[in-house]
Amino acid sequence: MKVLVINGSPRKDRGHTGAALGHLVKGMEKGGAEVRTIYTRDLNIGDCRGCFNCWTNTPGKCIQDDDMAGVMGLLADADLLILGTPVYVDGMTGSMKTLLDRFIPLLHGRFVLRDDHCRHPLREGVKAGKVALVSVSGFTEIDNFDPLITHVKALSRNMNREYVGAVVRPVAWMMPNMEGKADFSDISEAIVEAGLQLVKDGRMKPETLQTISREIVPRDMVLSIMGEYYGDK
Ligand SMILES: Cc1cc2nc3c(=O)[nH]c(=O)nc-3n(C[C@H](O)[C@H](O)[C@H](O)COP(=O)(O)O)c2cc1C
Numbered sequence: 630m631k632v633l634v635i636n637g638s639p640r641k642d643r644g645h646t647g648a649a650l651g652h653l654v655k656g657m658e659k660g661g662a663e664v665r666t667i668y669t670r671d672l673n674i675g676d677c678r679g680c681f682n683c684w685t686n687t688p689g690k691c692i693q694d695d696d697m698a699g700v701m702g703l704l705a706d707a708d709l710l711i712l713g714t715p716v717y718v719d720g721m722t723g724s725m726k727t728l729l730d731r732f733i734p735l736l737h738g739r740f741v742l743r744d745d746h747c748r749h750p751l752r753e754g755v756k757a758g759k760v761a762l763v764s765v766s767g768f769t770e771i772d773n774f775d776p777l778i779t780h781v782k783a784l785s786r787n788m789n790r791e792y793v794g795a796v797v798r799p800v801a802w803m804m805p806n807m808e809g810k811a812d813f814s815d816i817s818e819a820i821v822e823a824g825l826q827l828v829k830d831g832r833m834k835p836e837t838l839q840t841i842s843r844e845i846v847p848r849d850m851v852l853s854i855m856g857e858y859y860g861d862k
Pocket of ligand 1: 638639640641643644645646647715716717718719720765766767768769773801802
């Protein structure tokens, strides 16, 4: 199985998204997957210009000459696409969205009906694989991921890919802060396990995902730590 991991955090492997992705990759590799990770921060990818040349004059090809050309083949060939992004203003990071906007040359311009919705068919050779989301947030409540999950589910349908779930870790920044004071190994082990499940079963078990997003500190404590740290700054 070929897996493409896109890390959309500007903090790359130093960030909490990167930490979660690292555990997931460990599990996927344990399951025998061939995993490739790319970082949006390292890529020079321009905004989609909305010219539709990729559907008319240069079918399947974007007129822009930038790093997206190299990403296209990886996207087309991925059995499983892992979108890793922190929650930024209730959605994905801008660089992740910019990259995903540039996906459209892999689709034909015409419409077909799929699940009673107008969609674009995939071009020949583009895999209709799966998509999973990995995300972390600053806030504590799990519903902060809802808009992002809704978006990733919708874009999976547009890419003709099956959405297979989300690894979400609220208030991720607390974990390194509490090193030595609390044990979070069950969470990292569950993320490794989720990676293995993705490769072996094509999905992740609800109980594994629940362990990953479990409460790690009471919300009152989070409020007081944030108050002390930032004060009136
Ligand atoms: C510009 C910006 C916007 C953010 N917006 C949200 C938000 O809407 N909800 C939230 O829970 N956290 C938000 N956060 C917090 C990040 O999700 C959090 O810091 C996360 O751990 C960053 O992931 P990283 O370490 O992988 O970069 C935001 C952070 C930044 C820098």
